[in-house]
Amino acid sequence: MLVSVVIPIYNMSDILNKCLDSISSQSYENIEVICVNDCSTDSSLEIIQEYVNKDARFRCIDLKTNIKQGGARNAGISHASGDYIFFIDSDDWAEENLIEELASKVKNVPYEIIYCDYSTRFNKPELDKVVVRNTVNWDVDNIYEIKKKLLVKPSPIWSALYSADFFTKSKIRFPEGVFYEDNYVVPLLLCKAERIKKVQKCLMNYNMKNVSVTRTFNNDSFFDRLKTAKLLHEKVSSEPEFDMYRTELDFYIFEIFLLNSSIGCYRKFYPVRDAEAKAIIDDYFILNSDFVSNPYYIKKVKSNFFYRCYTLVLFNSRWVVRLLYSIKNFLLFSSQRLK
Known part of the structure; x- marks a missing residue:
């Protein structure tokens, strides 16, 4: 099973390597990494090209118009050839077993969305914490109950693996040219999904270090x-x-x-x-x-x-x-x- 990892990138040259390294070193190797350069004015494009040159799994889409993260993600979706898609922001980073753990859940059941927990990462480690966004009882709740609980406080787009076929059938895309595009897309995906699962592990790191x-x-x-x-x-x-x-x-x-x-x-x-x-x-x-x-x-x-x-x-x-x-x-x- 091929997993497409879509990374929208805009002016992240100072911390981009950490994100790309965390993806290139994934224990699950059958991935394609689609880096979407959204008109960066720093050296982000050069950094992307370095990874493209040394790892055949990396590809670069160099956009000529800045369309924000939503548009960059849409571009990644349109170029993805994987069975599943994972979105990651260019200032965050993944645990090395992220894709392996999420992909393991779809071996027997074609889940459309597979969640995991994530950690907020600050400059002071004592402030770091694991975030659990909902009260779902994954062993007991039916799909209707799961969706209702997730909709009240949806998890970020980058905390789940999504079926590529699900995106195709639902025809849902991110709004372009605006920030906070997750607010629109995630609830719609949840409403339309019929099979949702979660890995009860913390596999993503949400970077709070560059907040000022x-x-x-x-x-x-x-x-x-x-x-x-x-x-x-x-x-x-x-x-x-x-x-x-x-x-x-x-x-x-x-x-x-x-x-x-x-x-x-x-x-x-x-x-x-x-x-x-x-x-x-x-x-x-x-x-x-x-x-x-x-x-x-x-x-x-x-x-x-x-x-x-x-x-x-x-x-x-x-x-x-x-x-x-x-x-x-x-x-x-x-x-x-x-x-």
């Missing part, structure tokens, strides 16, 4: 999450096949559209973007004013005191959030300037 104030603050691409959330809402609202999962999808969209995006206007910007936060909240209340009756929302508000306070303050006393984050971010940026 300068990289994560005041970046307007943050608002792309609204574009992909709206695309998802439009998609699932217009096609009846998603109706059986609308409760889960609506709660997921609520969190990524309204909650995470509005609070991000305070957490991710200095000065804070209060006007944008208000617009996001107003837009969502028009889009889905009935979200307070969603059973997942009700359960979380009742069971989590901080979540309840968080939402109440955000919707009714936003000035408190504005004041707190204005002070916090001022202190954060002041400390950065002193370094």
Whole structure:
């Protein structure tokens, strides 16, 4: 069984080798590695070419227009000849048995999606932790229950192996030219899948080492999450096949559209973007004013005191959030300037 590994790459020359080395050294050798250079302006293309020259399994697609990660992944899908596809971001890295462990699950059952756990990796090892994103009981839950639990808090696109035939039949592709493309694609894939499995091992490493104030603050691409959330809402609202999962999808969209995006206007910007936060909240209340009756929302508000306070303050006393984050971010940026 051939596995295609698709790697979208844009200006990652300082850490790209770690990712490519982790793939070239996989214990499962029957792979093709499709490196998609998305118009890098650093030496990423030269690094890719080095691997192409020394390992016949590596291929390079050199895009002439920057179409962001979603577009680069689509290009990788169109060039993939494997039975299964694994996506990995160019700043992350895999354990050497990643593909072997995931591929072993499809020997007897043609699963469409095979998940694994992953670790967040920081500059301080004591901060590293294994992430388990859901409450699925893989030995007991049926496929309907599995999908409902996964949809409430989907795992990243790079934490699973996907059937190439599944992509072909579903005709699902990543939105291009925007960030946060996972927010759109992963829930749709979950809804359409009929066979999902998980390897109960931590096999991927999510790189948090290159996160900094300068990289994560005041970046307007943050608002792309609204574009992909709206695309998802439009998609699932217009096609009846998603109706059986609308409760889960609506709660997921609520969190990524309204909650995470509005609070991000305070957490991710200095000065804070209060006007944008208000617009996001107003837009969502028009889009889905009935979200307070969603059973997942009700359960979380009742069971989590901080979540309840968080939402109440955000919707009714936003000035408190504005004041707190204005002070916090001022202190954060002041400390950065002193370094």
